[in-house]
Amino acid sequence: MNTLWLLVDLTLASLLLGLAAAATLTRDLKRGVVLFIAFGLLLAVVWARLRAPDLALAEAAIGAGVAGALLLAALRNEVAIEQPRPSPVAVPPRALDMLILVLGATMAWALLESFRAADPARLASQAYAALDTSGVSNPVTAVLLNYRAYDTLLELAVILAAVLGVLSLAPAQAAFRPAGPVLSSLVRWLVPLLIVTSGYLLWVGGHAPGGAFQAGATLAAAAVLLRLGGMSRAGLPGNAMLRGVLGLGIAVFCAVGLLVVLAGHNVLQYPPAWAGGLILLIETAATLSIAAALALAYLGGRPQGWDQTTAQMPSTSRGDTA
Amino acid sequence: MIDAVAIALIMLGLVFFIAGSVGLLRLPDLHSRLHALTKADNLGLGLLVAGVALLERSVVEALQLLLVWLLVLAASAASAHLIAQHARPRGESE
Numbered sequence: 001m002n003t004l005w006l007l008v009d010l011t012l013a014s015l016l017l018g019l020a021a022a023a024t025l026t027r028d029l030k031r032g033v034v035l036f037i038a039f040g041l042l043l044a045v046v047w048a049r050l051r052a053p054d055l056a057l058a059e060a061a062i063g064a065g066v067a068g069a070l071l072l073a074a075l076r077n078e079v080a081i082e083q084p085r086p087s088p089v090a091v092p093p094r095a096l097d098m099l100i101l102v103l104g105a106t107m108a109w110a111l112l113e114s115f116r117a118a119d120p121a122r123l124a125s126q127a128y129a130a131l132d133t134s135g136v137s138n139p140v141t142a143v144l145l146n147y148r149a150y151d152t153l154l155e156l157a158v159i160l161a162a163v164l165g166v167l168s169l170a171p172a173q174a175a176f177r178p179a180g181p182v183l184s185s186l187v188r189w190l191v192p193l194l195i196v197t198s199g200y201l202l203w204v205g206g207h208a209p210g211g212a213f214q215a216g217a218t219l220a221a222a223a224v225l226l227r228l229g230g231m232s233r234a235g236l237p238g239n240a241m242l243r244g245v246l247g248l249g250i251a252v253f254c255a256v257g258l259l260v261v262l263a264g265h266n267v268l269q270y271p272p273a274w275a276g277g278l279i280l281l282i283e284t285a286a287t288l289s290i291a292a293a294l295a296l297a298y299l300g301g302r303p304q305g306w307d308q309t310t311a312q313m314p315s316t317s318r319g320d321t322a
Numbered sequence: 323m324i325d326a327v328a329i330a331l332i333m334l335g336l337v338f339f340i341a342g343s344v345g346l347l348r349l350p351d352l353h354s355r356l357h358a359l360t361k362a363d364n365l366g367l368g369l370l371v372a373g374v375a376l377l378e379r380s381v382v383e384a385l386q387l388l389l390v391w392l393l394v395l396a397a398s399a400a401s402a403h404l405i406a407q408h409a410r411p412r413g414e415s416e
Contacts, residue, residue, distance in 0.1 A: 180407070186400040193393075 012046050033071045040064025053209040054140045057201070061217035066294050069224045073298055135275020136206040144211065145279045149268045153257070156249045156286060163246055163293045172301035178230035187229035194222035202287050206276065212249075212283040216290025223295035232304065234295050239306050242292060249289030253282050328376035335369030338362050352409050356402045363398040367391055 019042060023035035040063040047056035127139050127147065134142035144152050179187065198218040205211030227234035236242055256278050257268040265271060270278050296303070342362025349355045371391045375384035 182400050182403045186396060189396065 009049070012042070012049060016042050016046060029075055033068065033075060036071065037064050037068035040068065057209055057214045061214050061221070066217050066220050070297055073300055133272040135270060135272065135279050138205060138207050138209070140209070141205050141211050141279065145282060146270065146275060153250065153253045156253060156289065159290060159293045160246065160250060163296055166297050166300065167302055169301045172299040172303055175227055175230050175232035179228065184229055187225050190225055191222045194218055198287065202283055205283060206280065212286035213290060215287040217294060219287065219291035220294035223291065224298050227298060234299060236292060236295055236303060239303065245288050245292045249286035252285035256282055324376055328373040331369050331373035331376065335366045335373060338366030338369065342366060353406060356406055360398055360402050364395055367394055
C-alpha cells in the first residue's frame with residue numbers, strides 16, 4: 001500500500017513540475033494560461049494529499065479559478081502584439097539574470113534558515129493549546145483571524161490597493177454579447193448555487209476548512225459567470241454601494257480592532273467570550289470586500305458610470321450608502 | 323460483496339476515462355474529440371461516483387458525490403456545446 005502511495009505522490013510531483021515548466025516555457029500565451037490553470041488544479045490536489053484542505057480550497061478557488069479567469073480576461077484585452085517591445089528603461093542584458101539569481105538564492109537561504117530556526121511542532125502545539133480562547137475550533141481560522149489578525153488585516157489592505165490600481169485603469173470593456181440559451185441557463189443554475197456555497201464556506205470556516213478568502217473567491221466566481229453570461233457589471237452593486245463594499249472588510253476589521261481597546265484589551269485582542277462572533281463579523285465583511293475586489297479585477301477597469309459618481313461624490317454617496 | 327461491486331464499478335469507470343483520453347489524443351477532428359471527452363466525463367465519472375458511494379456506505383456522502391456528478395454533467399455538457407459552437411465556421415449563422 002505504501003509503495004502505491006509513493007507511486008501516486010511521485011506521479012503528482014512530476015506532473016506538477018512538468019506543468020510548471022510547460023506553462024512558463026511555452027511561447028504561446030493562451031497555451032501558457034491554460035497550462036497554468038491545469039497547474040493550479042493539480043496543486044490543489046497536492047495540497048489535499050498533504051492534508052491541507054484549507055490550502056487546497058484556496059488554491060482551487062483563487063489560484064486556479066479566479067486567477068485563471070483574470071489571466072484569460074487579460075489575454076482578451078491583449079492586442080495581438082507578440083514581438084518584444086523595446087523596454088522603456090535600458091537594462092544591461094545580464095543584469096536581470098543576475099537579479100533573478102540573487103533573489104532565488106536569497107529565497108532558498110531563507111527557506112533553509114526557516115527550517116532550522118522554527119520548531120513547527122512547538123508552534124503548532126501552541127496554536128492548538130490556545131484554541132479554546134480563540135473563539136473558533138478551526139486552527140487555521142484561529143491563526144488567520146485571531147493570533148495573527150494583524151497580518152490578515154494588511155492582506156486586505158493589499159487587496160484594496162490592488163483594486164485602486166484597477167480603478168486607475170481605463171473604463172472596463174463592454175461585456176460579451178448576451179450568451180446563448182445553453183450558457184444562460186447554466187449561469188442561472190450555477191450562480192445561486194455559488195452564492196449558497198460561498199455562505200457555507202464562510203460559516204464553516206469557524207470549525208472546518210473554509211473562511212473569508214475561499215468564500216470571497218467563490219462569490220467572485222459567480223460574478224465572473226454573470227459577466228460571461230453578458231451582464232456588463234457582473235452583478236456588482238451600484239457605484240456608491242460598491243465603494244462601501246470594497247472598503248467594508250478593512251473598515252469592520254479596524255473598527256473591531258479598535259473597539260476591543262475600549263474594553264481594556266490590546267488592539268485586535270478579542271475578549272475570548274466575544275471572539276467567535278467578532279471573527280464571524282470580520283469574515284463576513286471581508287468576504288464581501290474580497291468578492292467585490294476580485295470581480296472588479298475581472299472587469300479590468302472602472303465600471304460604467306464610475307467617473308460621474310466621483311464628480312458628485314460628496315453629495316450623492318452619503319445618501320446612497322446610508 | 324458490496325466492495326466487489328464497488329471495485330467493479332470503479333474499474334469500469336476507469337475504462338471510460340482511458341477510452342476518453344485515447345480518443346482525445348487519437349481522434350481526427352474537434353467534434354469527435356469532444357464526443358470522446360464527454361463520454362469520460364459523464365459515464366466514467368458516473369461509474370466512479372457510484373463505486374465510491376458504495377464504498378462510503380453513508381447516504382450523506384453518497385448524495386454529495388451525486389451532486390458532484392450532476393454539476394460536472396451540467397458543466398461538461400455546456401462547455402462541450404460552447405466549444406463546438408465556437409468552432410463552427412464564422413459565416414454560418416444560427
